[in-house]
Amino acid sequence: MSISDRVRLHELTVLSDNWYTLRKARFDYRMSDGTWQEQTRESYDRGNGCVCLLYDPARRTVILIRQFRWPAFENGHDDLLIEAPAGLLDEADPAERMRAELEEETGYRIATLTPLWDAFMSPGSVTERLHFFVGRYSPDDRIDQGGGVEDEGEDIEVLELPLTEALEMIDDGRIRDAKTIMLLQHAALHLMPGAI
Structure with missing residues (x-):
């Protein structure tokens, strides 16, 4: 099941690229009831x-x-x-x-x-x-x-x-x-x- 139609990315910012990469994302997410909510999340990318x-x-x-x-x-x-x-x-x-x-x-x-x-x-x-x-x-x-x-x-x-x-x-x-x-x-x- 794809959920790509439920995510609209506005901004992806690199906060740190020292040992691994820390990013901050600002995006809209379509909730289960159909409404859109703006959210901000950080993710740490160290590779697979x-x-x-x-x-x-x-x-x-x-x-x-x-x-x-x-x-x-x-x-x-x-x-x-x-x-x-x-x-x-x-x-x-x-x-x-x-x-x-x-x-x-x-x-x-x-x-x-x-x-x-x-x-x-x-x-x-x-x-x-x-x-x-x-x-x-x-x-x-x-x-x-x-x-x-x-x-x-x-x-x-x-x-x-x-x-x-x-x-x-x-x-x-x-x-x-x-x-x-x-x-x-x-x-x-x-x-x-x-x-x-």
Whole structure:
């Protein structure tokens, strides 16, 4: 369903183009009752991204990473954040970019990734569309220690955990990252049932 006939853009202003792009839009929006309302919104454009949960069904384990995230720290999370490996597409094919991110962050080279879905993670303020993948791994797929790209300020710890422990970490608050929670729940329901 297209809603382009319900939006009339008047002005789009760039407020910041430093790390990513912050824009302010002034537009008219046609409400459900047919009336037009002028609205102003800001959006943060950081590009689209990809995320992947590596899982080993034979050993019932998953690969996650732990790293510092300034926005989480600024909002009171006084710990490193535990996440599934992810990255920005930078105009690349999502699966191709995901394979590169997995090698950089985890040290695992994965031949086959299974696409799941794409989702807007914070559509009220961020334009990013995130492509979700899962990939089977085994210990033999590790070609490097991972840890991220030092020039990008990455200092990543690789974690291999039983799926049951990762799910417990959601319950007790050690895992708070939304994309990771979605992927772990998918794994519990579809990839390794019985973990819950």
